[in-house]
Amino acid sequence: MFNATCQSELKEFLKDRISLSESTRANYARGEDTYDPILSQAVVFPESNEEVSKILKICNKYKMPVVPFGTGTSLEGNVVGNENGITISLEKMNKVLSVNVEDFDCRVQACVTKEQINDYLREDGVFFPIDPGANAAIGGMAATSASGTMAVKYGTMKTVISGLTVVLPNGDIINTGSRTKKTSAGYNLTNLFIGSEGTLGIITEVQLRLSPIPESIMAAVCHFPTLENAVQTAQQVIQYGVPIARIEMLNKDQMGISINYSKLKDVEAVPTLFFEFHGSESSNNENIKIVEEISKDNNGSSFKWAKDLEDRNKLWQARWDVYYSVKALIKNGRVYSTDICVPISNITECVNFAEEQAKKFGLRAPMVGHLGDGNFHVVLPYDPAKKEMYKKIREFNDLLIKKGLELNGTITGEHGVGLHKKEYLLEEHPDNIPVMKSIKRTIDPNNIMNPGKIFDLN
Amino acid sequence: MFNATCQSELKEFLKDRISLSESTRANYARGEDTYDPILSQAVVFPESNEEVSKILKICNKYKMPVVPFGTGTSLEGNVVGNENGITISLEKMNKVLSVNVEDFDCRVQACVTKEQINDYLREDGVFFPIDPGANAAIGGMAATSASGTMAVKYGTMKTVISGLTVVLPNGDIINTGSRTKKTSAGYNLTNLFIGSEGTLGIITEVQLRLSPIPESIMAAVCHFPTLENAVQTAQQVIQYGVPIARIEMLNKDQMGISINYSKLKDVEAVPTLFFEFHGSESSNNENIKIVEEISKDNNGSSFKWAKDLEDRNKLWQARWDVYYSVKALIKNGRVYSTDICVPISNITECVNFAEEQAKKFGLRAPMVGHLGDGNFHVVLPYDPAKKEMYKKIREFNDLLIKKGLELNGTITGEHGVGLHKKEYLLEEHPDNIPVMKSIKRTIDPNNIMNPGKIFDLN
Numbered sequence: 029m030f031n032a033t034c035q036s037e038l039k040e041f042l043k044d045r046i047s048l049s050e051s052t053r054a055n056y057a058r059g060e061d062t063y064d065p066i067l068s069q070a071v072v073f074p075e076s077n078e079e080v081s082k083i084l085k086i087c088n089k090y091k092m093p094v095v096p097f098g099t100g101t102s103l104e105g106n107v108v109g110n111e112n113g114i115t116i117s118l119e120k121m122n123k124v125l126s127v128n129v130e131d132f133d134c135r136v137q138a139c140v141t142k143e144q145i146n147d148y149l150r151e152d153g154v155f156f157p158i159d160p161g162a163n164a165a166i167g168g169m170a171a172t173s174a175s176g177t178m179a180v181k182y183g184t185m186k187t188v189i190s191g192l193t194v195v196l197p198n199g200d201i202i203n204t205g206s207r208t209k210k211t212s213a214g215y216n217l218t219n220l221f222i223g224s225e226g227t228l229g230i231i232t233e234v235q236l237r238l239s240p241i242p243e244s245i246m247a248a249v250c251h252f253p254t255l256e257n258a259v260q261t262a263q264q265v266i267q268y269g270v271p272i273a274r275i276e277m278l279n280k281d282q283m284g285i286s287i288n289y290s291k292l293k294d295v296e297a298v299p300t301l302f303f304e305f306h307g308s309e310s311s312n313n314e315n316i317k318i319v320e321e322i323s324k325d326n327n328g329s330s331f332k333w334a335k336d337l338e339d340r341n342k343l344w345q346a347r348w349d350v351y352y353s354v355k356a357l358i359k360n361g362r363v364y365s366t367d368i369c370v371p372i373s374n375i376t377e378c379v380n381f382a383e384e385q386a387k388k389f390g391l392r393a394p395m396v397g398h399l400g401d402g403n404f405h406v407v408l409p410y411d412p413a414k415k416e417m418y419k420k421i422r423e424f425n426d427l428l429i430k431k432g433l434e435l436n437g438t439i440t441g442e443h444g445v446g447l448h449k450k451e452y453l454l455e456e457h458p459d460n461i462p463v464m465k466s467i468k469r470t471i472d473p474n475n476i477m478n479p480g481k482i483f484d485l486n
Numbered sequence: 487m488f489n490a491t492c493q494s495e496l497k498e499f500l501k502d503r504i505s506l507s508e509s510t511r512a513n514y515a516r517g518e519d520t521y522d523p524i525l526s527q528a529v530v531f532p533e534s535n536e537e538v539s540k541i542l543k544i545c546n547k548y549k550m551p552v553v554p555f556g557t558g559t560s561l562e563g564n565v566v567g568n569e570n571g572i573t574i575s576l577e578k579m580n581k582v583l584s585v586n587v588e589d590f591d592c593r594v595q596a597c598v599t600k601e602q603i604n605d606y607l608r609e610d611g612v613f614f615p616i617d618p619g620a621n622a623a624i625g626g627m628a629a630t631s632a633s634g635t636m637a638v639k640y641g642t643m644k645t646v647i648s649g650l651t652v653v654l655p656n657g658d659i660i661n662t663g664s665r666t667k668k669t670s671a672g673y674n675l676t677n678l679f680i681g682s683e684g685t686l687g688i689i690t691e692v693q694l695r696l697s698p699i700p701e702s703i704m705a706a707v708c709h710f711p712t713l714e715n716a717v718q719t720a721q722q723v724i725q726y727g728v729p730i731a732r733i734e735m736l737n738k739d740q741m742g743i744s745i746n747y748s749k750l751k752d753v754e755a756v757p758t759l760f761f762e763f764h765g766s767e768s769s770n771n772e773n774i775k776i777v778e779e780i781s782k783d784n785n786g787s788s789f790k791w792a793k794d795l796e797d798r799n800k801l802w803q804a805r806w807d808v809y810y811s812v813k814a815l816i817k818n819g820r821v822y823s824t825d826i827c828v829p830i831s832n833i834t835e836c837v838n839f840a841e842e843q844a845k846k847f848g849l850r851a852p853m854v855g856h857l858g859d860g861n862f863h864v865v866l867p868y869d870p871a872k873k874e875m876y877k878k879i880r881e882f883n884d885l886l887i888k889k890g891l892e893l894n895g896t897i898t899g900e901h902g903v904g905l906h907k908k909e910y911l912l913e914e915h916p917d918n919i920p921v922m923k924s925i926k927r928t929i930d931p932n933n934i935m936n937p938g939k940i941f942d943l944n
Contacts, residue, residue, distance in 0.1 A: 119707060131829040131860075132720060153725070173670040184668050186677070187645050202917040208827045209859045210642050211896035212631040212681050213902060214911050214940055215922045219644070219677035240727035267611070268699035271729060271765070307729070311769040360863050371589040371665045401667045404591075438669035445672055459660040463929065464673045464699050470928040471921065483674055 030069040034090040038072060041082060045073040045120075056117055057109040059102035062364050062418065063447060068095060068109040075120045077193060077201050077232050079159070083116060083121060084230070084476075085199035091474045094197075096226040098139055098165030101174060103365055104446025106225050106481060111308050112128070113476070120168060132238045133207055135192065138167025138231050145236075154238040157182035158368035160382060160442065161351055167231045172444035173223030180266070180400025181273040181306065182239055184442070186222055193233035194221050194305045197472040205235060218254045220467070225444050226478035228471050245273075248316055248333035250323040255279060255299045255383075257326040262301065262399035265367050266372070270315050273306040275400045279379070282354075282394035282407070286346035289353035295346055296330070296348035301399070301429060302347045309335075348397045359407045363409065364421050368432035368442030369403035381431050382406050389420050392417075403441035430455075445482045488527035489508050492548040496572075503531040503578070514575055516569040517560035520822050520876065526553060526567040531579045532616050534934060535651060535659050535690050540591060541574060542934075543657035549932045552655075554684040556597055556626030559618075561823055564683050564905025564939060570630060571934070576625060577689060590643060590696045591665055596625025596689055603694075612696040615640035617898065619809055619901065625689045629680030629787070630902035638724070638858025639731040639764065640697055642900070644680055651691035651855070652679050655930040663693060678925070684936035686929050699877070700764035704729075705798035706774055706791035708781040713737060713757045713841075715784040717834045720759065720857035722780045724830070732762040733858045734805050737841070740812075740852035740865070744804035745810035754803055756786070759857070760805045767793075796922050808854045808865060815867045822868065822879050826890035827861035827899030839889045840864050847878050885921035888913075903940045913939060 030048070032165055038046050047053070048070045056267045067314030074080045087094050088198065091114025100107055109115055121137040124145060128134065129152045132157030140144055143163045145156045146460065158169060159174040168174075175184035179403045182188065192207025194217075205218040206212065221231060252258040256276075277287065277299065284297035303319055305312040312335075320331045341348070355363050370378050379395065386406065397404030406428070410417045427450050429439050439445075441454040454461060461483060468475075488506070496504050497574075505511070506528045511835075515523030533536045544679065545552050551571025558565055569571055579595040582603060586592065594603060601621045603614045616627060618634040628650065633642035639644065649663025652675075663676040679686060710716040713735075720733045735757065736744065742755035761777055763770040778789045788927045792798045799806070813821050828836050837853065843866065844851030848915045855862030864886070887897050887910050897903075897910040912919060919941060925944065926933075933943055 038734060047652065085753075090898045091774055112834075128829065132724070132727070135753065135830070173668075173674070175668055179668060183645070186674065187641070195831060196921070197797075200920070202921065204915075204918055206896040206901065206914075207829045207894045208861075208896045209830075210633055210637060210644075210861065210899050211521070212825075212898045212902045213896050214681070214901050214918065215686075216644065216677045216681050217918055219923055220925075223672070223674050228673075240725055242727055244761075246541075266590070267588070268767075269700055270699055307727075308769075308772060310772055311766075314766060314768055335671045369664075369667045369668060371586065371591070372667075373586065373588040403666075403668065409612040438664040438666045438671050440670045441666065441668050444670045444671050449671075456671055457662075459658065460662055460672060460675055462658070463654070463660065463675060466928045467678075468674060468927055470924045475837075 031092065031133055034086060034092055038083065038088050041079065042072055047071050047440055056097050056115045058418060059100045059107045061103050061105045061108065062362055063105045063108050064157060066111055067107040068111065070114045071117055073098060073117050073120050073353040077195060079280055080116065080195045080203050080232055081199040084195055084197055087114065087476050088197050088199065088294035088434065088474055091476060093467065093479050094476050095478050096230045098168030100166045101161065102168060102446065103443045104444060104448040105448035106172060106444055108447060110479065116230065125233065127152065129154055133236060134238060135235050136166055136234060137166045137233055141165055149238065155241050156236060158185055158188060166234050170222050170231050170234050171225050175442040177276055177398060178275045179398060180275060181271065186219060188237045189222060190237055191220060191235035192218050192221055192231050194229040194231055196229045197474065197477050208307045222442065225446065225481050227468060227482055228477060231280045231299055237455050244309040244312050244335065246305045246316060246333060246335045247310040247343045248302050248303040248319060248331065249343045250328040250331045251296050252299045252301065253327050255379055256376045258299045258301050259399065261326045261328060262386065263322050263372055265319055266323050266400060268270060268318060268322065270318055271307060272303060272400065274304040276302040277397035277399045278346060279395040281392060282350060285357065285394050286349040289349050290345055290354060292346055300346065333484055346428065354394050354407045354409050358411050361409045362412050364408045365445040366406040366425050367440045367474055368428055368437055369401065370432055370435045370437035372402040374435040375399065375402050375404065378432060378435055379404060382428055385424055385427055389424050391420060392423055401441065427442065447481060450483055488598045489548050489550065492544060492550055495544045495746050496541065499537065500530055505529045505932050510560035513575045514555050517558045517565045519561050519563045519564050520820055521563045521568065524567040524569055526569065526571055526573040528572045529575055530572055531575050531578050532811060535653060538574065538653045538657050538688055538690055539657040540655055545572065545934050546657065546932055547817045549934060551935050551937050553936050556746045557599060557621065557748050560626060560902045560904065562906040563893050564745060564902055564904035568937065574688065583691065585610065587931055588700055589665065591694060593691060593693050593698060593921065595623055595691055599623055599625045606690045607696065611699050613699050614694055616643055616646060626691050629683050630691050631813060631860050635732045635734055635856060637663050637856060638729050638733060639729065639754055644677060646695045647676060647680060647692055648695055650676050650679055650689050652687040652689055654687045655932065658827060661865065665693060680784055681902065683939050685926060685940055686935060702765060702767040702770050702793065703798065704763045704770040704774060704791060704793045705801045705850050706761040706777060706789065707801045708786040708789045709754050710757045710759065711785050714834045715838055716757045716759050717857065719784045719786060721830055722779055724858060726776060726780065728776055729765060730761060730858065731764040733863030734760040735855035735857045736804060737853040738805035739850060740854060741756050741804060743811045743815065744807040747807050748803055758804065812852050812865045812867050816869050819867045820870050822866045824864040824886055825898045825901040826886055826892045826895055827859065828890055828895035830860040832893035833857065833860050833862065836890060836895065837862060840886055843882055843885055847882050849878060849882055859899065905939060908941055
């Protein structure tokens with residue numbers, strides 16, 4: 029039940045920016061995860077740091093749980109509602125606050141999306157290089173420590189964020205970090221909040237490092253008879269020091285699905301690598317030549333490259349199709365994505381294991397991999413009505429995560445822990461959990477911030 | 487007074503690896519800072535994580551302060567001894583534990599130095615790219631969040647460390663992070679301990695990301711009539727997206743000092759930029775050409791470049807001379823180095839301010855700058871017997887830090903807070919300090935870990 033005094037205190041300044049309607053609450057009840065929606069008591073729509081602060085002060089007083097919500101594109105249950113709490117949608121905090129092109133930085137409110145900032149920057153010769161699949165909010169990407177296809181060259185949210193504004197559970201508004209490219213001034217609170225999934229406070233502003241738009245972008249694609257050949261190619265490309273911007277892998281099954289979905293011609297349903305090069309035209313040409321040679325040494329065939337945007341997109345089409353082509357396999361289907369990440373020398377073993385196990389379970393196992401990072405996703409389509417199938421998927425993921433940990437991997441490369449992976453976090457970092465919990469308790473003593481996500485306090 | 491029971495408990499397993507002799511204690515009483523030495527009650531020399539754990543358990547029981555000590559190259563009083571506590575020298579923990587060339591990673595004990603690891607890796611085609619001035623211990627570099635000349639291309643300790651072993655004040659040994667290139671598994675404890683200057687626990691092992699040794703390394707040097715010209719050149723080089731490995735600046739005064747010290751010929755005592763390029767030979771050639779053009783557009787002159795090691799070292803000689811050439815200016819002198827870091831668009835104003843103020847104070851103000859990062863050091867020589875001069879230096883630094891903060895800078899780019907900068911940290915991050923302190927209190931409730939460094943608990 030929604031405490032009436034708490035409700036009226038919130039209404040007093042939020043006016044019509046608090047909603048108790050079931051339809052609104054249902055819209056903010058989950059992300060793009062596989063959980064059933066949970067409706068919070070209310071959804072609030074603050075417009076400023078000060079309003080977020082007021083909300084948290086009130087919630088803290090009434091020990092009312094709070095779920096921060098961005099674009100709702102998270103995959104691990106990170107933003108599933110709380111039946112005893114409220115959800116804070118940050119969608120009205122969507123302004124670009126400043127851009128300093130000469131310093132390659134900008135400051136945005138939490139709900140500016142990655143596409144929005146890149147549209148905004150288009151004329152400035154700089155761009156924001158973190159590219160997860162979805163058009164996610166930058167605050168949410170910070171909260172889950174997201175990365176994506178370009179991490180191999182440009183890093184992850186951990187490395188491109190130089191500062192944050194965070195509202196703490198007690199309502200304090202703090203500015204962490206600096207506009208500078210580096211700092212050693214005290215504890216790195218910026219990186220403590222990055223990846224904290226809304227459990228320590230609400231990220232309301234993000235200070236971002238930008239990258240210069242490269243003079244030339246070129247793309248290439250190459251087929252391989254075996255996955256091992258593809259992985260070895262990626263490894264050698266990095267070892268050679270080729271400054272590559274992306275190396276993505278699609279396995280045989282995913283290639284077949286993409287080809288079918290977009291009626292692609294001139295590509296084969298075999299393990300395939302997609303490359304992208306950012307640099308000067310001549311260095312890109314040189315690097316493509318090196319990559320072609322390395323690919324051929326590893327039995328690569330049909331090596332193709334392109335430099336114009338349209339041609340590049342054609343080459344990469346199978347890659348861009350992944351999510352929707354898999355989703356289309358089952359009518360009204362959902363997709364569960366695994367997120368294991370291992371040292372690159374172990375990725376062949378890990379991917380082979382995933383393919384074998386999927387076969388055993390009778391699951392289709394299309395895969396896409398950020399090979400430069402050792403991170404790959406098995407993208408599993410299922411019919412939510414068929415509980416048995418979902419159970420199999422979870423069992424499959426369970427085995428895959430165990431295998432990943434055996435191979436010195438991590439349970440999540442870029443999606444976070446959320447609800448899905450709490451038990452696995454205990455396996456990966458049993459010794460870290462007490463420290464994490466003590467930090468949580470000291471910053472959020474009433475456990476109001478996204479309780480039950482990442483770990484259970486008890 | 488050194489508690490006798492505590493002492494005998496330590497002796498029981500450390501045997502002769504605990505020293506109470508005054509000469510040993512004096513050897514571990516400070517770093518390369520400007521503080522007078524403070525002798526701890528004893529110095530201990532553990533050989534394993536388990537021994538560090540035993541030591542901390544005992545010290546925690548007796549509430550005995552602990553100062554972790556690496557190579558003693560820190561500059562801000564970070565390792566100054568504690569008259570009521572003990573100093574833990576990690577020098578016996580100096581082994582390379584593993585190297586995985588195919589994954590570009592290695593794991594080292596805390597007291598492996600940057601030169602030691604690079605010697606060890608020489609045959610493997612990979613290297614550790616963080617290059618502070620001193621041959622520091624990697625554990626210490628982690629603890630102060632160090633960086634150095636190559637941060638513009640390769641990042642800082644924050645970005646090249648993927649995991650740590652840390653012994654907590656209660657004796658718990660935890661392994662943070664992962665061998666993978668990225669992870670979103672819970673709070674980023676790795677980056678909480680990086681830069682914590684021994685106040686939260688003792689870093690005993692570091693998991694490092696390595697870089698491939700570039701096919702070709704080339705160097706270039708260029709003179710400029712004004713500092714502004716030099717800074718503008720650096721800015722434009724980065725804006726152009728030239729993948730440069732280092733851009734270092736020496737001001738007029740430092741150039742004069744270096745020329746004098748090493749009897750350098752063919753260089754002038756004017757603001758000078760030092761470049762280094764890591765890549766393929768052809769891309770380096772191409773990039774040198776671009777940098778030469780940008781330099782000339784900004785009134786640069788005498789542009790010279792070289793590719794062989796010996797010739798490169800000749801070009802960079804004035805840069806490598808900085809520390810010793812300044813130290814040699816005053817017999818038995820010490821050197822105080824400032825460490826301000828600002829957004830690159832503000833660096834001209836900041837450096838100009840430093841030059842003017844130095845003149846006003848009657849101080850010599852040689853300077854070296856990591857221009858790609860907006861970080862520069864005024865390297866101030868002084869005679870420790872002349873208290874008046876040191877007072878002037880501190881006043882100068884005080885003004886410079888205030889100016890840096892006005893220019894959106896940070897009080898320390900890479901040396902840390904230590905004892906020198908506690909009051910300035912309060913100015914830069916007044917709102918962060920309560921969070922830092924609450925984390926400190928929850929992890930180290932007895933305040934035994936390097937107490938009085940970074941901030942005072944009260």
